[in-house]
Amino acid sequence: MDQPKQKTSLIKKIIALVLAFGPGIFAIGYTIGTGSVTSMIVAGSTYGMQLLWVLxxxxxxxxxxxYAYGNYALVTGETALFAFKKHLKWGKLIAILIILGISFGQWNSLMGILGISANIIYEIIVIYFPNLSGNRYEVVLVVAILVIAIMYGLLLVGKYTFFEKILVIFVTIMGLSFIISLFMVYPLPIDVAKGLIPSIPKVEGGKMMVAAFVGTTMAAATFLSRPLFVKGKGWDISNLKQQKKDAIIAATLVFIISASVMSVACGALFHQGQPVTKVLDMVNTLEPVAGKFALTLFFFGTLSAGLSSIFPCLLIAPILLADYQSGELDTSSKQFKIITAIACCFALIVPIFGANPIQMQILSQVFNVFVLPLVILGIILLVNNAKLMKTYKAGIWLNIGLGAALFFSLVISYNGIVALFDFF
Structure with missing residues (x-):
């Protein structure tokens, strides 16, 4: 009699643990989407584990x-762009450039995310309805319209807690799917060890892949939106320790899940010399090596990654605009509804024109790196402002971390510019 009770209580504890996840769930939602998954799959299948150090x-x-953005919000009660505009010289210009740069990058990413998600759903539909295999374009477009319409409908009825619960579901499915897949298909330990030694693939597209990695993992949108989500959670200065723990857990989970995706692609495809360039490649190459169950799990994880990213990508432009204007996000406002509707229409560009969503995803991730130095420089200036932060002013270790992040972002931005010139 005790055993079923113990099992039930264990399940309840796991569910409670997942649902207790803080604003970090949005960080995972922003960071690990089909853009991230695509970059990891392409990198793992093409370069093995060589870019693990970048991740x-x-x-x-x-x-x-x-951690820095969350702390600033809890100590001052201000959001990021509103603080840039209020406290920094040239702050208005910097904030506007950041809004334009991030919105452009995220909306471009949204096109690829919806395209890949719709293609994955199409592949699943064709398994059960083979007669539809000749109508790929039409089915993918209809699926894309339905997905984006459902997401828009959810946005119109939701508040912070509702968005958080939806993301918890998608992120949990995604994480478990990829981690379980890793136990079935994994790389050689020597490949993992070599991947931690800094090097850039000396082949065509190598530099662009490095920039895409940083663009998708160090997503500027993740940091800028954090103060709003921290406030939406109802946290204040008494939650500083909780905020720190949440940031560490989020960053750790992003690494574990992303590394799992890269590892599966490396273990299954790299040594067979089968790089991924199209959505279909993932089906045709993974199935013989990984088996149907692992393939289904992996695709289910990829689809969950896509759906968990559509939400934050649709939210980003109204979030940044609200941040700049007042520091408060009103999901019932006319502005919110119009901007998210425009984003939904923008998302349909790739499905309508039938473009290759994988190539679009990688390009969009590269564009994301260019505003990153501004975002890092802004928070360095804010957290070191004694008038604003008082006794919570940044210490030496946080400044070393932020300084290293700024240097890294500048190097990667330069690398991204060189990669784009090479591409075009």
Whole structure:
């Protein structure tokens, strides 16, 4: 009699633990979408584990930046762009450039996310309805319209807690799917060890992949939106320790899940010489090596990653605008409804024109790195302002972390510019 009770209580504890996750769940939602998954799959299948060091550094710096932005919000009660505008010289210009840069990058990413998600759903539909295999374009477009319409409908009825619960579900499914897949298909330990030694693939597209990695993992949108989500959670200065713990957990989970995706792609595809360039490649190459169950799990995780990213990507432009204007996000406002509707229409560009969503995803991630130095420089100036932070002013270790993150972002931005010139 005791055993069923113990099992039930264990399940309840696990559910409570998942639901207790703080604003870090949005960090995972922003960071690990089909953009991240696509970059990890393409990198793992093309370069093995060679770029693991980039992922590790990006996740460490992401944790530092989430912590810094969260602390600033809890101590001052102000959000990021509102604080830039109010306290920094040239703050208005910097804030506007950040809004334009991040919105452009996230909306471009949204096109690829919806395209990949719709293609994955199409592949699942064709398994059960083979007669539809000749109508790929039409089915993918209809699926894309339905997905984005449902997401828009959810946005119109939701508040912070509602968004958080939806993301918890998608992120949990995604994380478990990828981690379980890793136990079935994994890379050689020597490949993992070599991947921690800094190096850039000396082949066409290598530099762009490095920039895409940082663009998707050190996502500026993640840090800028954190103060709003921290406030939405109802946290205040008494939650400083909880905020720190939340940032560390979020950064750690981003690394574990992303590394799992790269590892599966490396273990299954790299040594077979089968790089991924299209959505279909993931089906045709993974199934013989990983088996149907692992393939289904992996695709289910990829779809969950896509759906968990559509939500934050639709939210980003109204979040940044609200942040700049007042520091408060009103999801019932006319402005919120109009901007998210425009984002939904923008998302349909790739499905309508039938473009390759994987190539679009990687390009969009590269664009994300260019506003990153501004975002890091802004928070360095704010957390070191004694008038604003008082006794909570940044210490030496936080400044070392933020300084290293700024240097890293400048190097990667330069690398991204060179990669784009090479591409075009």
């Amino acid at each position: 590790l550094l990006s996740c460490v710096f992401s944790g530092v930046l989430m």
